[in-house]
Amino acid sequence: MSDWLGPEEWWALGLSLKVAFWATLLSLPFALLVSHALARWQFPGKQLLNALVHLPLFLPPVVTGYLLLITFGRRAPIGAWLEQTFGLVLAFRWTGAVLAAAIMGFPLMVRAIRMAIEAVDPNLEETAATLGASRFWVFATVTLPLVLPGLIAGAVLGFAKAMGEFGATITFVSNIPGQTQTLPSAIYGFLQVPDGETDALKLVAVSIAVAMAALIASELLARRAAKRVSGR
């Protein structure tokens, strides 16, 4: 079994899992914040924020990658600043792949979570306030637990998207074996070699399997969470 894939491909699979994991984990809090803002707050520029969040869904990924490169590249203003100030390099590192994957999955997460937040009964939040909970505590003890099924759905969508992200990633962090070569980049590599289709399809099968596993796990988790939340 282990020689069904070459070592480089195993490595790419590992990297993709790692990237998808961190991309999901790190973007969740932001997705939660943005979803809450879009669902519940009134502020100027709300439509703009909504549009911005959706952008990566609508732009060709290569363009997103290009925009990331000219923003977070080591010679680009923000990229250089991050490197000087925090020593944080994103471009051409797996950390950059995390950023690219996070941004590409963000709109999917936000849509799922936002719908879940919109479904929470504001009366329950009000009730929590009458019991002494401040805004923060209302969110942490009432909104968040009730949103859990949507959060899980959103996280899994983000994770699966991150596993499959190719265009933005290769454009931003390139495709360096052992450093930034993710599963989709490896698939791309095989498609560059005549007769590489068989190997490519093997990797496609692997990524389908991972995405499916995540999807089914999420349906189960979300159903369980929904049951909990339904109060039965």
Next chain:
Amino acid sequence: MSDWLGPEEWWALGLSLKVAFWATLLSLPFALLVSHALARWQFPGKQLLNALVHLPLFLPPVVTGYLLLITFGRRAPIGAWLEQTFGLVLAFRWTGAVLAAAIMGFPLMVRAIRMAIEAVDPNLEETAATLGASRFWVFATVTLPLVLPGLIAGAVLGFAKAMGEFGATITFVSNIPGQTQTLPSAIYGFLQVPDGETDALKLVAVSIAVAMAALIASELLARRAAKRVSGR
């Protein structure tokens, strides 16, 4: 204004709009059917259908395009059958671009519509039946109108995704100027030549504008439909 973009780019914009329009229109009924099945029916293989629908979201688009090519190409079994039976050619035609865009946007549509269907009160559907409506009529006169806001949201997501789809499209129908050159292919082309960035960014701006317009229109439409549906 009209010479801000060259004629080829205007043409590409027109094609993208046309492709996105048809992709959205033609996939809506299927998205509705699949969403209804996923939300309301119990049948074996439901998880599989769910997984299948989500696939294009998780696979690198090139892979989706490749799979389309070996399924719907003129030499591929289904493609050949379609051509012989209906004279319908997809490969290298704008119709193929429609198929690619539809498939890539499908999971987004289905997610939005499915959530909307799950939010419809089954009691209302039951009530319609007691008033004499058969399953079909219940769907057409009760479920469908109540799902409208979600349907609009889903359609716009699908439309905007179709406007931005590149990888699957170019892999499946390639880029034939005057036939299949969509806005994203034009952008990609500009990004491949030195000094093409300015032109590329112009086109990016155009596609952002279109996606934003669609998004904002959908928020407004959906809000109006939601108001109607809320019965006030």
Next chain:
Amino acid sequence: MSLSVDINHSFGDLAVQVNFQAPSGITALFGKSGSGKTSVINAVAGLLKPKAGRITSQSEVLFDSRAGINVPVHRRRLGYVFQDSRLFPHLSVLGNLNYGKRFAPKGSSGPSLEEVTELLGIAHLLNRRPGALSGGEKQRVAIGRALLSHPRMLLMDEPLAALDSARKDEILPFLERLRDSTGLPILYVSHSVAEVARLATTMVVLEHGKVAQAGTTEQVFSDPAMVRQLGLREAGSVLSADVTQHHSDGLTELSVTGGRLFLPQISLPPRAKTRVRILAQDVILSRDIPVGLSALNILSGTVTEIRAGGGPGVVVQLRCGSDFLLARITQRSANALRLAPGVACHAVIKSVSVARHDVGHT
């Protein structure tokens, strides 16, 4: 026989085992919460498939487990009015009312839109959306919608339970008119004794999924055994009465078989038939004809039964003419008055205690 129900079903603990006939007029399904009323009406509508049994309406089989017949909901043509109205939020009132029309079989007869909106007093609401209606208005539209689908029968599951008493008083007359003017059989679920006493021609009392009693409303209400079912404060008899005369001081005189009664004015012409409900707790008994009392209504009768309850009270059944009257008094008073079956005595009823909404047309 317009509806015949004989079903077996079970929900976990509760075995629903119900067999009854509903003739035309209003048949009330009465019983405590959880006794199976909604389950029965849902089975009739086709929303619940019983484990076994047979349901027929006007000799058409709707369900027969042995014969494998289960007519789908939309072909049963039974107008169902739910407790929570369930108007279609995306349609106007008019759209809701007309909803069932397109599905009614061609040539099926039933009231017209004009008749229904007139009957229910909703003609001025036609262009409103359901969200802009009050609870009572919603429920009237729901009734109209069911009527206009030209059903063979109406099913009503606590149609008034969610309404406050002002709204109830608004709708009850419509239901009476419906019963009297359309001749449509109605299966009516309620746990309001007052509603049932006023509306029902037939009563089916359910208890733990079984039929505890069934019969005409007058029979069921004059049975002392029903006191426990109805609740102490709600128990009472229902008497048939004829309007005799309207007096100038605002009182209406009625004759019952046991004598005459004075009630605050009721809007029925002389000689009209009606029903009055007299709560057992509103009746005071006296061996002698009482004099100098503010109570106007005194009926004479003979004790037929005395039934002790759990507490300090007893229920006394009197025959007054051909009707039966129930009185709830203390055991101490019963002893003091030496009441026993066969003893003649007088029932003192405060006229005002027979309130307007306890009076129904027959």
Next chain:
Amino acid sequence: MSLSVDINHSFGDLAVQVNFQAPSGITALFGKSGSGKTSVINAVAGLLKPKAGRITSQSEVLFDSRAGINVPVHRRRLGYVFQDSRLFPHLSVLGNLNYGKRFAPKGSSGPSLEEVTELLGIAHLLNRRPGALSGGEKQRVAIGRALLSHPRMLLMDEPLAALDSARKDEILPFLERLRDSTGLPILYVSHSVAEVARLATTMVVLEHGKVAQAGTTEQVFSDPAMVRQLGLREAGSVLSADVTQHHSDGLTELSVTGGRLFLPQISLPPRAKTRVRILAQDVILSRDIPVGLSALNILSGTVTEIRAGGGPGVVVQLRCGSDFLLARITQRSANALRLAPGVACHAVIKSVSVARHDVGHT
């Protein structure tokens, strides 16, 4: 003075303009649907910001439009019990009960979890989820949750309205115990006369957003002008009474200032103070002392006021001892008995008509 409310607000047509004081005990906000009860209680809770006015609780200013003070909801520490319980579905009963504890100020005092679960009879439910509770249980948990947040005051908006009468009877005693044992001031919204008569020490009657009447429950209930507000069938007086003796035939003897009353056994020890509610329609008047009647309770008094209503009835107010009694009789009877202010007469009350749930502790 534990709560003082003086607010101005407007909703479209309705101008809410309310000024009242709520001392300790239960203060009932009473009024028709749409009269502004919920709006007032929401303003006190901080869920509604009035256009102008001032609200203070135990001398702390909660809201003052002039001074620009508007204490946020979570700092007001007013336990709010909503009509629809609003339990947190993701927490167990215990989790719901403990929810407010972490936010209560350190050192704030209040009942313990044991006391509350004991008081409300919900100790056996602690591990259940809200979905597995009956309506009455849910509401008791909601009350417990509010209590355990150690509020300065309880706000209750029709806490029993959604429950059927069996459930209500289950909760009312808890509310009485709460009133009597915790000393917590309670602002209580209801449109059930029976509930208010039983629970409230003070009544504030709202009508179209204005205070129509305010005072102790006894005062408000014995005012003939209130008959219209309460509804004909619900009007009646509330008398203070002392338990004298329990008789072996299941009756309890009580003394009121105008005489003695017999009621079906009530569970209070001799010498306990209580209140009895006597519906105006349950009182029969007689000039002579009536004899040979099944009614056990006869109080003597003097007519103080006769007020004609719209219909054929009048409301007669009697002074019996230091209490006032209301009787609703027909104009015809009032004429026949030649009743007029100053006339002495006797009130006949059927013992059973003073039902158990119309009796409250003081």
Next chain:
Amino acid sequence: AEEVTLFAAASLKTALDELADVYPGDTLHIAYGGSSSMTRQILQGAPAQLFISANQTWMDLLERDGILAQDSRIDLLGNRLALIAAPNNTAQVTPTPAFDLATSLSDGVLAMALVKAVPAGIYGREALVTLGVWDSVEGNVAQADNVRAALRLVATGEAPLGIVYATDLGAAPDVQLLGLFPADSHTPIRYPMALIDPVSPDARAVYEFLTSDTAWAVFEKNGFIRPAVQP
């Protein structure tokens, strides 16, 4: 030894992978991609020590930016353009002046890389223009996003004919070579290679290896030719 990362045009993958296997050091990473995207990445500080581009313009850009190691730019390889046919295509045409390409296509498409953007496509278009047949086929050219994708269109039979690099044929045995384009029908195809500053000894070693005879044998086996001398 320090790791060396080589950025290379995707069309070199077959040959370079083979060379990487025989490279004595074990720390050579090769990232493949489009020349344009890799150039931009290098400009943004990508960790590449060597770059092999598929055309001159992108390398020119790097040179202008001054990030190439002094005098390290050489033309490593040359290539030829090939006209290919789908496995079961019976067409018999060779690319000569005014050859009958349009007829051979009949209603099919000619698969190429993007003719304005991707090097293989640019060269191909130039050759067809020189041979005087571009105008007759222009409307039937299916442009893929890279040359391997064009090859795939022919290999699957979707496009009856295609123009790819001669080196692309190596491992696609079913695809038929109809003929090579005359060398003078387009700008000579030259793959420039350069070291990127700062140069490490290991990077220099890779550079030397790729210009060695050992390497050349592999390149030649894969169909590459010596680069034409710059005019």
